[in-house]
Amino acid sequence: MNDVIQINQLVKKYQNFQLGPLTVSMPKGMIIGLIGENGAGKTTFMKSMLGIIHPDSGEIQMKEEHVGVVLDQSFFPELLTANDIHSIMKDIYKTWDQTLFFNYLKRFKLPKNKIIKEMSKGMRKKLEIITALSHHPSLLVLDEPTSGLDPVVRNEVLDLFLEFIQDEQHTILFSTHITSDLEHISDYIIFLDQGQIVLQEERDVLQNDYGILKCGLKEFEQVDPKDYLYYKKGKYQCEMLVKEKHKIQKKYKNMVMDPITLEELMILTIKGVKSC
Amino acid sequence: MLGLIKKDLLIMRNNLKYFLLMILVFAFFAKESNIIYFIPIFISIMIFITTFSYDDYNKWNTYAITLPLSREKIVLAKYITSFLLMIGTVLITFLLSFAIGTITHSFHFDEVFPMLFGGLFALVLLQSFMYPLIYQFGTEKGRIGLFVGVFAVSGLVGYLVNHVKINTTAFTHFIQFFNQYGILLLSIVMVILFVGSYFVSKRIYLKKEF
Helix, strand or coil, X not given: CCEEEEEEEEEEECCCCEEEEEXXXXXXCCEEEEECCCCCXXXXXXXXXXXXXXXXXXXXXXXXXXXEEECCCCCCCCCCEHHHHHHHHHHHCCCCCHHHHHHHHHHCCCCCCCEHHHCCHHHHHHHHHHHHHCCCCCEEEEECCCCCCCHHHHHHHHHHHHHHHCCCCCEEEEEECCHHHHHHHCCEXXXXXXXXXXXXXXXXXXXXXXXXXXXXXXXXXXXXXXXXXXXXXXXXXXXXXXXXXXXXXHHCCCCEEEECCHHHHHHHHXXXXXCC | CHXXXXXXXXXXXXXXXXXXXXXXXXXXXXXXXXXXXXXXXXXXXXXXXHHHHHHHHCCHHHHHCCCCCCHHHHHHHHHHHHHHHHHHHHHHHHHHHHHHHHHCCCCCHHHHHHHHHHHHHHHHHHXXXXXXXXXXXXXXXHHHHHHHHHHHHHHHHHHHHHHCCCCHHHHHHHHHHHHHHHHHHHHHXXXXXXXXXXXXXXXXXXXXXX
């Protein structure tokens, strides 16, 4: 496969937290969703990739040199205006596209001369995203780009990402804990929990092969632990995360098999019990 | 790198407007007391330090590292901006005091030059120690560290002057030597300090995580 980013045995240690060792490869031309709880290591992972922090060991290979970045917190000096951002960036990026930038400003009704301090959170985020897009990157790295945005702005932003990904050479790495954002647009999912990768899979595979098997508590005793990955017991029923759901459905014909959402996947994996 | 220099100038733009106005006012009073030449230079650097504060506050450094610029360039841009601001301030202060001095027939180059030069030297000294401190400990702690340092050094100098007997002939020789070569000597010291400071800051910044 044609990979944009290859990460080998990446480790970053903190006093109370360790990321990795992680080995990941990210395919080109996809929207790659990085999901996980707050504190799972998503930001640490992205910062290591971008060279903002120095990993303790491991290898990171990025084939795309042209990266557009949106970080989780606002990062433009708040005394600047959109006009200022343009005049700074045109000297930083050789590929800076002035027309595109000002078209975006118009399209999103962002003021040219208002200082960032006086902009709403949604406006700031949009400005950051269009800045990242206006130098024609081939890889977008976005850390929680939609958190804290209202549904309207969120939709606008997601549309922008979908436009960007129309070009087959473009790739997006998108971290979020709001899994519903990724539900419809992602092609590939990397799931981090406590600094470790729990799962990396194509979205289609997740949709077609994974499922939730539901049954009563008594019936649960009859299920072979080899058939599920995680389980969670409720008051009356039990839910199991299964792979190869069609095969398993045939084996347990009297039980219900539901398709899985990313949210359920996250909850079952984090809150559930791992099968032996 | 030009982009980064622009960024700092744009952040300072409001302060700089007031600052220019202030220099104008100061220049008018300059004939009253020479100490007034120091003040604009010091204020210019106080204004420049706010760009570090904004960098910290808006987490700019985290983003700057992701730009197609090396970490060295990010530090170098700061030093260049700071240098430009210093030279600009000295020049404007000089030109203004020259203009006003000429009109009021009170301009004496021999008096103004040592004052401005002395101010510049003090400033380069200050910055050369301050920037590495800021890069290492952050703007707030760096600033506090600097004030503590300045007080400690002035205290020490005061103590030495009062308690150490000075060999007067040697001191006179020193003064004579200084009068002759002082400007050159101090200029060399300034360059060494400022360039050295850049290399120290660069080392710190290369290792730093944001």
